Amino acid sequence: MTGRIWAIALNTFREAARIRVLYGILVLVVGSNLLAILLGQLTLHDAGRVARDVGLAGISLFGSLTAIFLGVFLLYTEVQRRTIHAIVSKPISRWEFVVGKYAGMVLVLTVLVGVFALAMVAMLVYQGVGVSSGVGKAVVLSWCEVLTVAAIAMLFSSFSTPFLSGIFALAMWVIGRLAPDLEAATRFAAPWIRATTKVALEIVPDIHLFAVSGRTLDGSTVSVHGDFVPWSYVGLAAAHGAGWIIGLLALSALLFNRRDFV
Amino acid sequence: MRLADLAIDVRDLRKTYRTPFTRKKVEALRGVSFEVERGHIFGFVGPNGAGKTTTIRTLMGLIRPTGGNVRLLGHELPSRAARDKIGFLPEAPYFYDYLDVGELCDLAGRLFGLSPAVRKQRADELIDKVGLGRARGQSLKKFSKGMLQRAGLAQALMNDPELVVLDEPMSGLDPIGRKEVRDLILELRDRGKTVFFSTHILSDVEAITDRVAIIARGQLQAHGTPGELVSRTLQGVEVVVRLPDGAAADEALADGASRVRRVGDELSVTLAADADVDAWLARAHAAGARVVQVAPRHETLEDLFLREVANADRPAAAATPEPR
Numbered sequence: 001m002t003g004r005i006w007a008i009a010l011n012t013f014r015e016a017a018r019i020r021v022l023y024g025i026l027v028l029v030v031g032s033n034l035l036a037i038l039l040g041q042l043t044l045h046d047a048g049r050v051a052r053d054v055g056l057a058g059i060s061l062f063g064s065l066t067a068i069f070l071g072v073f074l075l076y077t078e079v080q081r082r083t084i085h086a087i088v089s090k091p092i093s094r095w096e097f098v099v100g101k102y103a104g105m106v107l108v109l110t111v112l113v114g115v116f117a118l119a120m121v122a123m124l125v126y127q128g129v130g131v132s133s134g135v136g137k138a139v140v141l142s143w144c145e146v147l148t149v150a151a152i153a154m155l156f157s158s159f160s161t162p163f164l165s166g167i168f169a170l171a172m173w174v175i176g177r178l179a180p181d182l183e184a185a186t187r188f189a190a191p192w193i194r195a196t197t198k199v200a201l202e203i204v205p206d207i208h209l210f211a212v213s214g215r216t217l218d219g220s221t222v223s224v225h226g227d228f229v230p231w232s233y234v235g236l237a238a239a240h241g242a243g244w245i246i247g248l249l250a251l252s253a254l255l256f257n258r259r260d261f262v
Numbered sequence: 263m264r265l266a267d268l269a270i271d272v273r274d275l276r277k278t279y280r281t282p283f284t285r286k287k288v289e290a291l292r293g294v295s296f297e298v299e300r301g302h303i304f305g306f307v308g309p310n311g312a313g314k315t316t317t318i319r320t321l322m323g324l325i326r327p328t329g330g331n332v333r334l335l336g337h338e339l340p341s342r343a344a345r346d347k348i349g350f351l352p353e354a355p356y357f358y359d360y361l362d363v364g365e366l367c368d369l370a371g372r373l374f375g376l377s378p379a380v381r382k383q384r385a386d387e388l389i390d391k392v393g394l395g396r397a398r399g400q401s402l403k404k405f406s407k408g409m410l411q412r413a414g415l416a417q418a419l420m421n422d423p424e425l426v427v428l429d430e431p432m433s434g435l436d437p438i439g440r441k442e443v444r445d446l447i448l449e450l451r452d453r454g455k456t457v458f459f460s461t462h463i464l465s466d467v468e469a470i471t472d473r474v475a476i477i478a479r480g481q482l483q484a485h486g487t488p489g490e491l492v493s494r495t496l497q498g499v500e501v502v503v504r505l506p507d508g509a510a511a512d513e514a515l516a517d518g519a520s521r522v523r524r525v526g527d528e529l530s531v532t533l534a535a536d537a538d539v540d541a542w543l544a545r546a547h548a549a550g551a552r553v554v555q556v557a558p559r560h561e562t563l564e565d566l567f568l569r570e571v572a573n574a575d576r577p578a579a580a581a582t583p584e585p586r
Contacts, residue, residue, distance in 0.1 A: 003372060003375060004372065004373055004375070006372075007369060007372035007373055011358065011361075011369055014358075014360060014361075015358065015360065018360050081356050082352065082355075082356050083356055083357060083358055085319075085322075085324055085350075085352040085355075086350065086352055086355060086357060086370070086414070086417060086418075087373065088323065088324065089322040089323060089324060089345060089348070089350040089352070090345060090350075090370065090373040090374060091342045091343075091345045091346040091373065091374065091375070092342075092373050093342065258326075260279075260324070260325045260326060261319065261324040261325065262279075262316075262319070262324075262325060
């Protein structure tokens, strides 16, 4: 089983490595870090804050957009180009194929997040700002966010077109990320709006758990520039993300299993 | 026939699609039934849109049937155990174009759970066998249609399959390539493998198959050995004579012929099955012609194919199918 999943994962990695858009995104991330250096020089004593904010936002934003892009295209193109015909006719289950594709995406996204993080660290070192453990935790949380978003995109890709899958995945990412704000904004709204928001937030992964800097947790504000969350929080958030990923992949496999490849 | 002797056993296979917007029902397969014995070469022929590819994709688990029953190598579908022993070449295959043929075979071998050493050995052997030895390091992106077809054959045989399913294997190949594929199919049969292939090329079917099935409009129209299917009754007589120099085509020689064709000094005519051939030859002698060839014409697979497809197109025939 693992051999077959690994074979699909490696092949997916090779396929993704040839997508030129990813190299464009890499250039964008490096560019945003260079911009952060410029912005930092415009501030008084806050160069480190700007550098960390821009660097971490870049990982989260570009990482998640890349995850949506890969998630909606990699599975779809297999069906569209019929490359899947020579694969699923072999002794591999469709769920193994789905998991293999996802594992391949995990490899690509891990490399990308790693490169994004290295670019940020290089920028921080250049600025003379130390790399705190908070930055490390924030990078790990962003990585979890990116992998969860990839699983969301894959779910939609298992039954829909890239365009619709992209829109749905983007919407879920935004809603999941802004969940506490949406909840707060609808606190005094009409009951049906509150109820609708509650239901929507229940079925969307809690992506806001991975972007906690600046939020209040257990009565105190956490910030990557000061007191950040402990590693136990990172572990719990990762476990929460893993739960969602397993659920989303199971649903993707179920839907993919019902498809005809004509 | 014992179940164990069958490589493929298809019973009342049905597939109905719905069109995307109007949700109209389209019956792609309407109760297809046939058997393929182990160790046989089975040709599956039909016009475009007849249901050949739908049948094959259903056998390979790419399409879920709406009804019916399929057993492959004794395993009821869907079966991973069956797929473990099957090699499959899809129609107009499209593979990952960033791989070379060796990497494609290696990927197939990994999915069959072969060890690295076996994968390497099989890939090398098969690449040479399908004639891609000189294109070994080239990416599939640069392959012609015929080369892709050969690469597809190589990956299909990586697991040394008991049953080989080939969807239009001769498509895109030049005459030499077609001959090589025919030889490969015969070699597989000689090694005890079962080969099931679909094609439009009836001469290939006549040349190598043990049994044939003709499908049209989602229903099997005929099923049997080429000898059983094709009528041995005389359809006509083809006569070729050489006319003397400068002689005009004698109208008397065309009398009673269903087809007349003259190329240079050779006159070729087709006489009806009940025509008096001796009398016609006597007239040809009298006109100074020399007989080159007299050949009885029996029904060919092509005649049968055209007849069965025409029958399927008739509404009454479509309503009451009766495979032979």
